Amino acid sequence: MDARLPALLLGLTLAVACDDSKSKPDPGTPNGSTPAEPAADTKAEPDAPATGGNPLLEWLNPEAVAIVYIKRDVDIDPESFATAFAIPPKLARMLRDVPAVVDGLDAIRDASDPEPQTWFGPEALASTSIVASGTYVLHTLDKPRADVEGYLERASMRADEIEGFRVFLPKGPFPWKVAFLNDHVVAFVPVKEIGSGLSPLTAGRDLPASRAEQELEQVLKQDPSTVLEAVAAGPLLHLDLHQDLAQYSVRARPFQKTGLEVEVQLAPLEDPTQAVASLAERDLSLETDALAALAKRVAFSIEGPVVVGRLQATGDDVRTLGDE
Secondary structure (H helix, E strand, O other): OOOOHHHHHHHHHHHHHHHHHHHOOOOOOOOOOOOOOOOOOOOOOOOOOOOOOOOOHHHOOOOOOEEEEEEOOOOOOHHHHHHHOOOOHHHHHHHHHHHHHHHHHHHHOOOOOOOHHHOEEEEEEEEEOOOOOOOEEEEEEOOOHHHHHHHHHHOOOEEEEEOOEEEEEOOOOOOEEEEEOOOOEEEEEEOOOOOOOOHHHHHHHHOOOOHHHHHHHHHHHHOOOOOEEEEEEEEEOOOOOOOOEEEEEEEEEEEOOOEEEEEEEEEEOOOHHHHHHHHHOOOOOOOOHHHHHHHHHOEEEEEOOEEEEEEEEOHHHHHHHOOO
């Protein structure tokens, strides 16, 4: 069995979850084949650490249509990685948004405070939904909450109590509000969200785990070495193809200590054969020679209704993908 199948299933269930969220008032919809939601697991209280599973997944929006899980120590440049593995623009933007949170905080922090990359734990989780105006980014805290709140205050953010959460509002160009979900998890909520923007997070806390959450948690349990897991449900614009995608997923895990084993799956809305041909003919003339050569080595093939791409990237390859 293809080891990549769980992530493909995750992409499919994201689309199902989205459609299901719209059809709840009418259980007799024509596509009502979605299985009943499983019984809810006990969620962590807002002011207590999660007692089981991944603490970030506790807050995952049940209506997410795109998710990025990433280990923060993986040394990849989002633009280079997106180019090499033909990542659609929507998901590429989310990959950029994860480090953009830390970079943005670094730009506004008080010079006497530590670098923001030291504030957070080793993992990040990003998501978006059909109605969201941007990317939600979740981090665990690696420093005491009181210390991080102090850093934000000295960065000229204004604290407020919103729906029972302490939320820091930016006064400058930083595009996220910072919401402390508990003493261990902090959320970055797009400033442009209508209202508080907290309802997707509280839905993740209060509602039974979505199938997307269950699938992602299973992937991380089965292979804890996974450094990147990203998936998006379509229709997705893809600039390298002559057709949209029904879904896209990518996984990266360690390979020979310094390398990465990367596998992607694309589900074209129309013709997989044409999709493979388009990927082989990608215009990489604006990229560095090293990145263009690496992108050409990604082996795309048709497997059933999907296009699969694989690359075992060496340490030198990872340096080409790195944020230099």
